[in-house]
Amino acid sequence: MIEVNEQVYAPAAPQTVWDLLSNPQAVVSCVPGASLGEHHDDGSFDAGIIVKFGPAKVAFKARIGLELDASTMTGKVSSRGKDNQGGTRFNASMTFHVSPQTEPPGSTIDFKAEVEISGRLSSVVEAGANMVVKKMTADFSERLAAHFAQPATS
Amino acid sequence: MKVYQRMARAFRAEGITHTFGIMGDGNMYWLNEMIKLGATDVEVRHEGAGLGMADGWARATRQPACATATCGPGVSQLATALITASRASSPVVAFCGEHPTNDDEYNQRMEQAPFAAACETQFVRVATADAADDAVRKAFYLAKINSKPVMLSAPMDVQQQEFEDDDDYVTSATLMPSRQVRPDPDVLERAADMLCKAKHPIILVGRGAMWAGAGDAIKKLAERSGALIITTLMAKTWLSEDDFHLGVSGTYATKTAMELCEESDCVVAVGASLNRYTTEHGYLYANAKFIHIDAKQHVMIHGVRAADIYMQADARIGTEALEGVLAKRSFKQTGYRTGEVRERLGNAWEDRHEYKIEAGTADPREVVLALDEVVPENISLYTGSGHTAGFSNILFRRRRDVVMPGHFYGCIGQMMPAAIGAVMARGNKPAMLVDGEASTMMHLNEFDTMVRHKVPLLMVVQNNEMLGAEYYKLDAHKMNAATSMIPSPDLGAVARGYGGRGVMAKSVEDVRKAAAEWVAKPGPMLIDVRISHDVVSLPYRRIHYGLDE
Numbered sequence A: 001m002i003e004v005n006e007q008v009y010a011p012a013a014p015q016t017v018w019d020l021l022s023n024p025q026a027v028v029s030c031v032p033g034a035s036l037g038e039h040h041d042d043g044s045f046d047a048g049i050i051v052k053f054g055p056a057k058v059a060f061k062a063r064i065g066l067e068l069d070a071s072t073m074t075g076k077v078s079s080r081g082k083d084n085q086g087g088t089r090f091n092a093s094m095t096f097h098v099s100p101q102t103e104p105p106g107s108t109i110d111f112k113a114e115v116e117i118s119g120r121l122s123s124v125v126e127a128g129a130n131m132v133v134k135k136m137t138a139d140f141s142e143r144l145a146a147h148f149a150q151p152a153t154s
Numbered sequence B: 001m002k003v004y005q006r007m008a009r010a011f012r013a014e015g016i017t018h019t020f021g022i023m024g025d026g027n028m029y030w031l032n033e034m035i036k037l038g039a040t041d042v043e044v045r046h047e048g049a050g051l052g053m054a055d056g057w058a059r060a061t062r063q064p065a066c067a068t069a070t071c072g073p074g075v076s077q078l079a080t081a082l083i084t085a086s087r088a089s090s091p092v093v094a095f096c097g098e099h100p101t102n103d104d105e106y107n108q109r110m111e112q113a114p115f116a117a118a119c120e121t122q123f124v125r126v127a128t129a130d131a132a133d134d135a136v137r138k139a140f141y142l143a144k145i146n147s148k149p150v151m152l153s154a155p156m157d158v159q160q161q162e163f164e165d166d167d168d169y170v171t172s173a174t175l176m177p178s179r180q181v182r183p184d185p186d187v188l189e190r191a192a193d194m195l196c197k198a199k200h201p202i203i204l205v206g207r208g209a210m211w212a213g214a215g216d217a218i219k220k221l222a223e224r225s226g227a228l229i230i231t232t233l234m235a236k237t238w239l240s241e242d243d244f245h246l247g248v249s250g251t252y253a254t255k256t257a258m259e260l261c262e263e264s265d266c267v268v269a270v271g272a273s274l275n276r277y278t279t280e281h282g283y284l285y286a287n288a289k290f291i292h293i294d295a296k297q298h299v300m301i302h303g304v305r306a307a308d309i310y311m312q313a314d315a316r317i318g319t320e321a322l323e324g325v326l327a328k329r330s331f332k333q334t335g336y337r338t339g340e341v342r343e344r345l346g347n348a349w350e351d352r353h354e355y356k357i358e359a360g361t362a363d364p365r366e367v368v369l370a371l372d373e374v375v376p377e378n379i380s381l382y383t384g385s386g387h388t389a390g391f392s393n394i395l396f397r398r399r400r401d402v403v404m405p406g407h408f409y410g411c412i413g414q415m416m417p418a419a420i421g422a423v424m425a426r427g428n429k430p431a432m433l434v435d436g437e438a439s440t441m442m443h444l445n446e447f448d449t450m451v452r453h454k455v456p457l458l459m460v461v462q463n464n465e466m467l468g469a470e471y472y473k474l475d476a477h478k479m480n481a482a483t484s485m486i487p488s489p490d491l492g493a494v495a496r497g498y499g500g501r502g503v504m505a506k507s508v509e510d511v512r513k514a515a516a517e518w519v520a521k522p523g524p525m526l527i528d529v530r531i532s533h534d535v536v537s538l539p540y541r542r543i544h545y546g547l548d549e
Helices: A014-021 A024-029 A120-125 A127-152 B003-011 B029-036 B047-061 B078-089 B112-118 B131-146 B183-197 B207-211 B213-223 B255-263 B276-285 B315-328 B338-346 B364-376 B391-396 B415-425 B438-442 B446-454 B467-475 B491-497 B508-520 B539-544
Strands: A002-012 A034-039 A045-053 A055-070 A074-083 A088-101 A106-119 B017-020 B039-044 B065-069 B092-098 B124-125 B150-155 B201-205 B228-231 B245-246 B266-270 B289-294 B309-312 B379-381 B401-407 B431-436 B457-463 B502-505 B524-528
Touching: A002 A127, A002 B524, A014 A024, A014 A088, A014 A106, A014 A127, A014 B124, A014 B276, A014 B539, A024 A034, A024 A127, A045 A127, A045 B446, A055 B255, A055 B276, A055 B457, A088 A120, A106 A120, A106 A127, A106 B491, A120 A127, A120 B276, A127 B201, A127 B467, A127 B539, B003 B029, B003 B092, B003 B150, B017 B029, B017 B047, B017 B092, B017 B245, B039 B446, B039 B539, B047 B092, B047 B276, B047 B401, B047 B415, B047 B446, B065 B467, B078 B112, B092 B131, B092 B338, B112 B124, B112 B150, B112 B467, B131 B150, B150 B539, B183 B289, B183 B309, B201 B213, B201 B446, B207 B213, B207 B315, B213 B228, B213 B266, B213 B315, B228 B255, B245 B255, B245 B391, B255 B276, B255 B338, B289 B315, B364 B431, B364 B457, B364 B508, B379 B391, B379 B415, B391 B401, B391 B431, B391 B539, B415 B431, B415 B446, B415 B457, B431 B438, B438 B457, B438 B491, B457 B491, B467 B539, B491 B524, B502 B508, B508 B524
Parallel strands: B017 B039, B017 B065, B065 B092, B092 B150, B124 B150, B201 B228, B201 B266, B228 B245, B266 B289, B289 B309, B379 B401, B379 B431, B431 B457, B457 B524, B502 B524
Antiparallel strands: A002 A106, A034 A045, A045 A055, A055 A074, A074 A088, A088 A106
């Protein structure tokens, strides 16, 4: 089980950050290698992501569910999927919460995630998967910060 | 004539010149007769090491080799070595004593048949005196036809019975089929269709292709189809004279090789089992279709899928036939053999990751590069297992007569015996073994065997005084890695104590000097190289730290 506990600073007001995080299209644009697929009637949607484990790239397909509570600015993302060869499966759940931050002014986003990888790939990547997931989280944070920084600098 | 005497004659008739093992009351009469008949008895210090030496002999010659152990406790020492020999496809016949059939309370009794089965070893019992010839013949037949070890179990009382027949022994060679598997013409055409459509083909070659003498055919097919060449670990450096050779596929691949594999759209695998380590569970060739040429009826790729086209054929005949069909179609393309790829391969083996090296230690990567330079290419190379294999199995690049990696059973300790056996099989031609210290110390008492038999093996021990594989796993999991650290004595001094030569090296220059001295005067020698704790091998960087170089 890979656990992620990250706190990310976003240089924007909480409502602006919440609006972005509530929009799957915008969130996916902040995840390197991710793409959005079809939306389903139950509110879930398909997504794809290419993950780089060492020099090898592995393409995963996932079904993602999103539950949002605008009153508390809290969201819950659940996803499960498998790679395009079908030999590796993953199951992930993540919660996020947006809160105001005074110094520097903007918002804090608290992420908590648990990712479980099973099947063939798990023996290839072992502890390295932990590092890969953490790097993806860092990349996501960076892109998120850059997303909000852009209007300010333009 | 006693049964044990007849059996010794049969072993000699089967071509056995050396026996590897320890004498005990279950095998000593037979062994005594073997010596009387001119065989060399290599008395070892552990039965498992003796079987490991026979395994090395078989790997080097592709001919049956002979190990021996006494009944019960002698046999139970063979477990790890038997499984290793089985995984290495080594035709080893182990003459094992068995407790007397008329004494169920015998102190050294043991159920040897189920033990052999658990060790992936075929089992033949000499049930009666009359069946002695049949049992030996069957044992050698099974060893050769299945390329697996066989335990020939001879009850002590049966060995002492009279063998009445004085006809000449008929060898197992009379039982062996003499046929080569030729490809099905339809399958051949379909394989050619697929290969002609490929823009980025790769030919992946394994030991089966080496053994079949398919080298020239593979190079011709690569030229014609525009394919790069890559090997399994067990065929390391084979055909590396080709400009478009990627090295080893899988765990020990360079970053450049992995990227090129990933971009490949067609793999022609020849004489390779395509296990999970070679293909990284298939992820290494995620975009490729597979054409698989092998003499076996069928082979599953990494145990879960079949090739898109499976062509049952002798590796050489199948490859020649495929190249022939392409030639008939006047097909020839540049494919993957471009200037751009050649340029990418130019610095593919450079390990650019920088580490701070502790004082009094050497960088294990530089140790390998120095050895590859100082030790000439007519010296064979054997590489061990564990973390330090990650340096040897990538960075040794020189083409040598024999390059033999281990890893068949994922265990440590098996390569020293295998190297000793292989060197003896090759008429005591000098060779070099590079392994870690935990692996070396498991059978270091066999240095005594090396000295007694004047085996000219240079043992280079990459010694970081820890169980490296465990150390880095624990470290990556943020656990107490220090629990895997074990201080080791001066192994050079131990080697000198056994009557050989030995030194401790604390720098690459020390290694160069000692290796050059050995090259000038080969003999049993050990270099205990103290290496940095901090340098992580490339495979471990990927697996445990999520890095790509």
